[in-house]
Amino acid sequence: MSHQSDRDIEILKNLFTAVESFLTSDRGMPYSDRKEPEELSELLELDLERGIEDPETLKHWVETYFRYAVKTHHFGFNNRMWAGANISSIVGEIAAAVSQTDAGSYEAAPVSVLMEKYMIRQMLDLAGFSRGEGQMTTGSSNANMIAMMSARNLLSDHMKSSGLFGHQKLYAFVSSDAHYSLDKAVNILGIGLDQLVKIPVDDHGRMDPVMLQKEMDRVVSSGGKPFFVTATMGTTVRGAYDPLPELVKLREQYHFWLHADGAWGGAAIFSYRLKEKYLAGLEQADSFTMDFHKMPGTSLICNVLLFNNRPGIMDFVCNVGDKSYLHRKEREGEEYNPGAYSLQCGRRVDSLKWFLDWKFYKKEGFAGRIEKYHRLAELGEQIVRETEELEMVVPRESFNLCFRYNAEGDKNSFNELLRKELHKRGITLIAQAFIAGDVSLRLLMTHKDMEEEHLRGLFRKIVSTGRSLDRLSQL
Amino acid sequence: MSHQSDRDIEILKNLFTAVESFLTSDRGMPYSDRKEPEELSELLELDLERGIEDPETLKHWVETYFRYAVKTHHFGFNNRMWAGANISSIVGEIAAAVSQTDAGSYEAAPVSVLMEKYMIRQMLDLAGFSRGEGQMTTGSSNANMIAMMSARNLLSDHMKSSGLFGHQKLYAFVSSDAHYSLDKAVNILGIGLDQLVKIPVDDHGRMDPVMLQKEMDRVVSSGGKPFFVTATMGTTVRGAYDPLPELVKLREQYHFWLHADGAWGGAAIFSYRLKEKYLAGLEQADSFTMDFHKMPGTSLICNVLLFNNRPGIMDFVCNVGDKSYLHRKEREGEEYNPGAYSLQCGRRVDSLKWFLDWKFYKKEGFAGRIEKYHRLAELGEQIVRETEELEMVVPRESFNLCFRYNAEGDKNSFNELLRKELHKRGITLIAQAFIAGDVSLRLLMTHKDMEEEHLRGLFRKIVSTGRSLDRLSQL
The missing domain is CATH 3.90.1150.10 (Aspartate Aminotransferase, domain 1)
Known part of the structure; x- marks a missing residue:
C-alpha cells in the first residue's frame, strides 16, 4: 500500500473514533450548545489555516462540527419531521460516499440503479399504482414541482417546445395549508403565484371540495384551465389529510392531474390500518410523493415520486435528449439510465441507503x-x-x-x-x-x-x- | 450504553472493515466486475430477506454493493468528469451522515450554515464578484436552471405572480455544444425548447459571437426578447471556452443576463495562470456556476452558484415566503436561513465536505x-x-x-x-x-x-x- 493509503486509513480511523463518541454520548450531553451566529462565527475561527493535507486539520474541524452541531438524534430535538437517522441508512450513506459514483447511468452505477428500480417497484405496489413509474428526486419540493410539470407538459404535445407564451392561463389548486413548495413550483414553472389558487380548509384542516369546485368554476368561466390539484396527505402544521375520494370525483368533471403530496403523512402507507384511515383512494391519484427521510427515518435526502397509469410519462416530460455523450436515445438499455428521465445529470446514490433501510427494518418494521x-x-x-x-x-x-x-x-x-x-x-x-x-x-x-x-x-x-x-x- | 447503541457501533465497525478493504485494494482488483442488467439482477437476488434488524443483512448488502460497484477511484475509471473522491470530502460526508441535519436553517444547522456562507465568500472573491451572493444547489443542472430563472424573474416585478402567459416570447442562447441541462431548463421554466437558440461554434468549439448577434437581431425583429446567454466555460466534449469578453460587449447592446457555466472548466479559477487563460472577463458575468465534485474531487454532489452585483437577487427570485412554520420573513437573522432563498426545503449538509476539502488541500492544493x-x-x-x-x-x-x-x-x-x-x-x-x-x-x-x-x-x-x-x- 502507498503511504497515502495508509494516511487515509488513519484519517478514517480517527474519524470513526469521533463518530463513536458522537453517537454514544447522546444521553449525557445536551442536544445543542446554542450560540448566536456572531458568537459562533468567532468561536469557529473559520479562517484558521494549517499545512496542506495535514490530517490534524480534519480532526480539528470534525470535532468542532460535532461539538456545535445540533444533535438531532437526541430526544431533545423535536424540531422537524425527522430526528436522527436509521443506522442502516447511515451505513448506506457511508458506503455511497466511499464508493463515490453517479446514479445516472447503468454503466457507472449498476448496483444502485437496480436497487432504485427494485425499491420503486416496491413502492408502486404499496401505492396500488398500475403500469406505474417512479424516480428518486432531490426532495419533496422537487417532487411536487416535477408532478406539476408533468401535468403541464401533458396538456399538449407542444408544451415542451412552445412553452407557456400565449397559452390559455393554467391554474393549480392546493389547500390554504399546503406546503410552500407548491408556491415555489408555480414560480419555477412560469405559471405564476396568482395562478395558484388556495382553497380554504374545513374545521379539520382539510381542503374543502365544495370551495374547490366553486373556484374551478370561477377559473373556467374566466377562460382559465384548471390543470393540477395537490391533495396534501398530512399537512405540515396540523397533519390533515385532504379528502382524496371527493377530489377523484371532481377530476371526472374537470380532468385535472391529481397529485397526492404525502411528503409527511404518506408514511401511513406502511400500515394497513393507517393506510385505510388516511390514504383511502390513493390508488386513483395520478402521482404520489413521500419522503423516506421523514417518519421512516432514512438519512436526508430520500424522496420518491411515483406516477400512476401513464407509461412513458417520465420520458415524455423530462427527457430532452442529449446528443453528445450520455443518455443517447438510440442506446440500448436506456430504461437502466435514470439520468435520461430525471432533471438531474449527476445523481447521488440515494438508493443504497433506501434499499438497506428497507431490508433492515422491512415493511413490518416501518x-x-x-x-x-x-x-x-x-x-x-x-x-x-x-x-x-x-x-x-x-x-x-x-x-x-x-x-x-x-x-x-x-x-x-x-x-x-x-x-x-x-x-x-x-x-x-x-x-x-x-x-x-x-x-x-x-x-x-x-x-x-x-x-x-x-x-x-x-x-x-x-x-x-x-x-x-x-x-x-x-x- | 443501551444494547442498541452497542449493536450500532458493532455495525459501523464491520462497515469500517469493508470500507478499508474497498479503499486499499484498488491496485489489485479490476475496476468493475461488469455484468448485463439481467445477469446482475439475478446475481444480486434483490428479493432476499432476513430477519428484522439483523446486522448480517447490512454486511451482506454492503459487501455485495462494493463487489459489483464500479470502482471509480481506480485508475481504470476514465468515464466521467470526476474519479474517486477526496479523503477529506469522504470524511465530510460521513460526519454529515452521522450527524443527520438539514442545512436549511441556522436553528438546526448552525455550523454548516456558517461554513456554507464562508465558502461562498471565498468563491465570490475568487470569481471577482462584487456585492455578490451565492447558494449551493443540487447540481449544475439545477444551478443553470436557477440562473436562467433569475434572469426571467428579473424581467418584471410581476413575473413571479403573473407567469409567462401573454408575455413577450423570451429567448435564451447557448452554443450548440452547451450542456443539455440548458434544454432541461427551458423545459422546466415554461419557456420551451423552441426558444432555446443554439449558436454554431467555431473551429475551436466556441460560440460564434457574430452568429449570436445575428440570431439576436432575428429574435428582436420577430418581436421576441433575448434575455439569457450561457457562456460555457469548458464544454462537455471538447472542453472549449466561449469568448466571455465578446459576450460582455454584446450584453451592452441587448441587455441579457450573462451566465457562465463553469461546471466543468470553471475549476481553472484556482490557478492564476489558467484563470487568466480561460476565464478572462469572468468578473463581468452576471452569474457563474462550478462543480467542486468534478476536477476538484469533492464527493458528489457539490455545486455552487454565484450571483454578481445584484444584492437580494436570491430572495427576489426564489423566496415565496412561508407563513406557517419555517423561514418567516419577519424572523430575525433570516440571512442565516439558506432555506428561505433556495428552491429546496430540506437541504443536505454539503457544506461540511466542501469546507473540509478547502481546508485540507487549500487553494494552492487545488x-x-x-x-x-x-x-x-x-x-x-x-x-x-x-x-x-x-x-x-x-x-x-x-x-x-x-x-x-x-x-x-x-x-x-x-x-x-x-x-x-x-x-x-x-x-x-x-x-x-x-x-x-x-x-x-x-x-x-x-x-x-x-x-x-x-x-x-x-x-x-x-x-x-x-x-x-x-x-x-x-x-
Missing part, C-alpha cells in the same frame, strides 16, 4: 414504527387535554400535536418565550407553528426510540418550565 | 491539481500526435482529449468496438463522445493521483488493444 408514532400522538393529545396548564390549539388530525401553554395574557408572546426558554435550558428544541395567527408548539413523534415515558417526561418539563415563566410574568 | 491535469492533457495530446495508431478527432482546447484509433474502414464502428473491448478486458472504462457524428474517445484527467507514467501506460494499453482488434478485422 409499519410498527408509524403505528407507534400514531399511538404516541394519541397519547400526547390525551396528556395535553388532561393537563390544566396545556391546551390543544386545534384538535389532532393524525400525527401532529399543535398545543400551547395556557397562560394568562398574551398567549402568543408567552408561548414564543416558552419555546425559547425550553431551548435555552436544553430541554427541547421544539417547532413553532402558526394557525390562524396563533402561535402553537408543534410536536411530531419522529424519533424511532421514543416511548411513552419519554413523551410524558417531555410534557412534564414543558409544564414546569411554563410554570416558572408564568410565575415570573405574574411578579 | 491550483496544483488543476495545473497538473492541464499538463497531463498537453502530454496526452502530444502522445496521440506521436502515435501512428492514434489521431486527435479535434485539437485539444483545454482539459479534454478527443481522440480515436486510426483504423482502416469504418472508424466509428471500430472505436465503439475498441471502447467496449477496453471495458471487457478491464483496462479502462473510457467515455464515448460524438463530434459532428464522429465517435471519439474522450479522456479527461480527473484522478488526483494520476501521473505521467499512468497516462503513458493507459495509452500503451489502448494502442495494443486497438492493434489486436485491427488485426482481427483484417483477417
Whole structure:
C-alpha cells in the first residue's frame, strides 16, 4: 500500500473514533450548545489555516462540527419531521460516499440503479399504482414541482417546445395549508403565484371540495384551465389529510392531474390500518410523493415520486435528449439510465441507503414504527387535554400535536418565550407553528426510540418550565 | 450504553472493515466486475430477506454493493468528469451522515450554515464578484436552471405572480455544444425548447459571437426578447471556452443576463495562470456556476452558484415566503436561513465536505491539481500526435482529449468496438463522445493521483488493444 493509503486509513480511523463518541454520548450531553451566529462565527475561527493535507486539520474541524452541531438524534430535538437517522441508512450513506459514483447511468452505477428500480417497484405496489413509474428526486419540493410539470407538459404535445407564451392561463389548486413548495413550483414553472389558487380548509384542516369546485368554476368561466390539484396527505402544521375520494370525483368533471403530496403523512402507507384511515383512494391519484427521510427515518435526502397509469410519462416530460455523450436515445438499455428521465445529470446514490433501510427494518418494521408514532400522538393529545396548564390549539388530525401553554395574557408572546426558554435550558428544541395567527408548539413523534415515558417526561418539563415563566410574568 | 447503541457501533465497525478493504485494494482488483442488467439482477437476488434488524443483512448488502460497484477511484475509471473522491470530502460526508441535519436553517444547522456562507465568500472573491451572493444547489443542472430563472424573474416585478402567459416570447442562447441541462431548463421554466437558440461554434468549439448577434437581431425583429446567454466555460466534449469578453460587449447592446457555466472548466479559477487563460472577463458575468465534485474531487454532489452585483437577487427570485412554520420573513437573522432563498426545503449538509476539502488541500492544493491535469492533457495530446495508431478527432482546447484509433474502414464502428473491448478486458472504462457524428474517445484527467507514467501506460494499453482488434478485422 502507498503511504497515502495508509494516511487515509488513519484519517478514517480517527474519524470513526469521533463518530463513536458522537453517537454514544447522546444521553449525557445536551442536544445543542446554542450560540448566536456572531458568537459562533468567532468561536469557529473559520479562517484558521494549517499545512496542506495535514490530517490534524480534519480532526480539528470534525470535532468542532460535532461539538456545535445540533444533535438531532437526541430526544431533545423535536424540531422537524425527522430526528436522527436509521443506522442502516447511515451505513448506506457511508458506503455511497466511499464508493463515490453517479446514479445516472447503468454503466457507472449498476448496483444502485437496480436497487432504485427494485425499491420503486416496491413502492408502486404499496401505492396500488398500475403500469406505474417512479424516480428518486432531490426532495419533496422537487417532487411536487416535477408532478406539476408533468401535468403541464401533458396538456399538449407542444408544451415542451412552445412553452407557456400565449397559452390559455393554467391554474393549480392546493389547500390554504399546503406546503410552500407548491408556491415555489408555480414560480419555477412560469405559471405564476396568482395562478395558484388556495382553497380554504374545513374545521379539520382539510381542503374543502365544495370551495374547490366553486373556484374551478370561477377559473373556467374566466377562460382559465384548471390543470393540477395537490391533495396534501398530512399537512405540515396540523397533519390533515385532504379528502382524496371527493377530489377523484371532481377530476371526472374537470380532468385535472391529481397529485397526492404525502411528503409527511404518506408514511401511513406502511400500515394497513393507517393506510385505510388516511390514504383511502390513493390508488386513483395520478402521482404520489413521500419522503423516506421523514417518519421512516432514512438519512436526508430520500424522496420518491411515483406516477400512476401513464407509461412513458417520465420520458415524455423530462427527457430532452442529449446528443453528445450520455443518455443517447438510440442506446440500448436506456430504461437502466435514470439520468435520461430525471432533471438531474449527476445523481447521488440515494438508493443504497433506501434499499438497506428497507431490508433492515422491512415493511413490518416501518409499519410498527408509524403505528407507534400514531399511538404516541394519541397519547400526547390525551396528556395535553388532561393537563390544566396545556391546551390543544386545534384538535389532532393524525400525527401532529399543535398545543400551547395556557397562560394568562398574551398567549402568543408567552408561548414564543416558552419555546425559547425550553431551548435555552436544553430541554427541547421544539417547532413553532402558526394557525390562524396563533402561535402553537408543534410536536411530531419522529424519533424511532421514543416511548411513552419519554413523551410524558417531555410534557412534564414543558409544564414546569411554563410554570416558572408564568410565575415570573405574574411578579 | 443501551444494547442498541452497542449493536450500532458493532455495525459501523464491520462497515469500517469493508470500507478499508474497498479503499486499499484498488491496485489489485479490476475496476468493475461488469455484468448485463439481467445477469446482475439475478446475481444480486434483490428479493432476499432476513430477519428484522439483523446486522448480517447490512454486511451482506454492503459487501455485495462494493463487489459489483464500479470502482471509480481506480485508475481504470476514465468515464466521467470526476474519479474517486477526496479523503477529506469522504470524511465530510460521513460526519454529515452521522450527524443527520438539514442545512436549511441556522436553528438546526448552525455550523454548516456558517461554513456554507464562508465558502461562498471565498468563491465570490475568487470569481471577482462584487456585492455578490451565492447558494449551493443540487447540481449544475439545477444551478443553470436557477440562473436562467433569475434572469426571467428579473424581467418584471410581476413575473413571479403573473407567469409567462401573454408575455413577450423570451429567448435564451447557448452554443450548440452547451450542456443539455440548458434544454432541461427551458423545459422546466415554461419557456420551451423552441426558444432555446443554439449558436454554431467555431473551429475551436466556441460560440460564434457574430452568429449570436445575428440570431439576436432575428429574435428582436420577430418581436421576441433575448434575455439569457450561457457562456460555457469548458464544454462537455471538447472542453472549449466561449469568448466571455465578446459576450460582455454584446450584453451592452441587448441587455441579457450573462451566465457562465463553469461546471466543468470553471475549476481553472484556482490557478492564476489558467484563470487568466480561460476565464478572462469572468468578473463581468452576471452569474457563474462550478462543480467542486468534478476536477476538484469533492464527493458528489457539490455545486455552487454565484450571483454578481445584484444584492437580494436570491430572495427576489426564489423566496415565496412561508407563513406557517419555517423561514418567516419577519424572523430575525433570516440571512442565516439558506432555506428561505433556495428552491429546496430540506437541504443536505454539503457544506461540511466542501469546507473540509478547502481546508485540507487549500487553494494552492487545488491550483496544483488543476495545473497538473492541464499538463497531463498537453502530454496526452502530444502522445496521440506521436502515435501512428492514434489521431486527435479535434485539437485539444483545454482539459479534454478527443481522440480515436486510426483504423482502416469504418472508424466509428471500430472505436465503439475498441471502447467496449477496453471495458471487457478491464483496462479502462473510457467515455464515448460524438463530434459532428464522429465517435471519439474522450479522456479527461480527473484522478488526483494520476501521473505521467499512468497516462503513458493507459495509452500503451489502448494502442495494443486497438492493434489486436485491427488485426482481427483484417483477417
